[in-house]
Amino acid sequence: MPPSLKNIKLVNGMDFFDVVKSEIGKRIVGMEFVLEKMMVAILARGHVLLEGMPGLAKTLLASSMSECLDLNFKRIQFTPDLMPSDILGTQVYYQQMGEFKIKKGPLFSQIVLADEINRAPAKVQSALLEAMQEKQITLGDETFPLGKPFFVIATQNPIEQEGTFPLPEAQIDRFMLKILVDYPKHNEELLILQRLEQLEEQGNIVKVVDAQNLNELCDLVAKIHVEESIKKYIVNLAVATRFPEQFGLSNGYLEHGVSPRGTINLLKSSKALAFIRGRDFVLPQDVKEMVPSVFRHRMSLSFEAIAENLCADVILNQILETVSIS
Missing domain, CATH: 1.10.8.80 (Magnesium chelatase subunit I, C-Terminal domain)
Structure with missing residues (x-):
């Protein structure tokens, strides 16, 4: 953690975001508007819906953010055949022991990327959005609270594309922000090609805060x-x-x-x-x-x-x- 961020109560928010932006910039070209609004949602303990075409580095941005904030990360690819148990988890029967045990799903993470959420049927969308709202998951007779922070980044394709299921209005309301992800600017796309041509390795991202520090920052924001x-x-x-x-x-x-x-x-x-x-x-x-x-x-x-x-x-x-x- 950078020395300037060790005492969370004295942190200047601008300095904090500048460090985050600098670290993620080692892997992501541009997207400063999207990054800023994602950080706003994280600090406000909300969730984000990103709408844009495939190939705009949304997954890389989410994974880089989790690494920078030292949070565990899971990506869920939403498809028409996905079941609620695939994301929530399920009870598994162990015959040798003669009992059921809980197998937790990928939703038990601190940052979850729900990729192409509008390609999954309504029952799966509902399972995700209920967990987002209630901050807990029930499997069998047990209820498991989700940890703090818990941040969902959902992506969706424009509704005009085939094979998509629009999110119901009551469910889409649970996202704090909807961010439109556009194509990179000319100079940004040129820099992407230059990095590729120079065979630059993805930079090692320095962890700026951890989960406890981030929760303390969220408490500061609330005040x-x-x-x-x-x-x-x-x-x-x-x-x-x-x-x-x-x-x-x-x-x-x-x-x-x-x-x-x-x-x-x-x-x-x-x-x-x-x-x-x-x-x-x-x-x-x-x-x-x-x-x-x-x-x-x-x-x-x-x-x-x-x-x-x-x-x-x-x-x-x-x-x-x-x-x-x-």
Whole structure:
């Protein structure tokens, strides 16, 4: 652990994130926006849904993050024939001993990558998302609490692709953030090729913190100060997705707005963003920056919005331009 991070209570969040970014940068080119938002979710004790095409280094990013934070990591490839017991675990009968024993599944890890979650049937998706929400797994008559930290990174392909099962709205709401993963920029992709051509070995990542330190950082983030006016601003942003006409916006584009869970997650993630920006208080800009990632998967677009080729982010931009902090 770097000397500057040994006393967790004195850690500057910006310094912490800079070290993490530097270590993961040994293996990952670019993706700073995705990395930052993933770190926000980890520090806010939330889960992340990444949407993007295959081949964008999502798995490598997740495994590198777990190594940097000294957390155990499991990857689950979701397929149409996957069963809930494949991820949760099961009871196995040992004939010689004449008894059942619990065999824990890959979900008993600190960082879990649920790869292509929308390729698995609903019963498997439900098993994963229930464990995410309850932070425990029941096998037979025994209930096992999941450790802290417990962080799920789920990836999904765009819904237009064949062979995918959209996540139900009630389940997708359990993800703190939905992050859109785009293709690398021109200079970043060129650097990827240069690294490949030079046969550079993947750098050894230095462990920045361990599980105990990370839990202490999460506790620090929870204590970040938020002014009452900013809390009211967060609530107004949520209300604007439910009753846009109250703010002079069209009410024909949304079937329904974000849930109170979305409001809570916007507060938590804004605190985490403030922390990694080196502050112990939240600014309105922190809230504005987190709104798309927190709200975009919690809103249901109307047929009118779809017919006009509007996406959730466009509507959210209109809300951010209209709703002001009082």
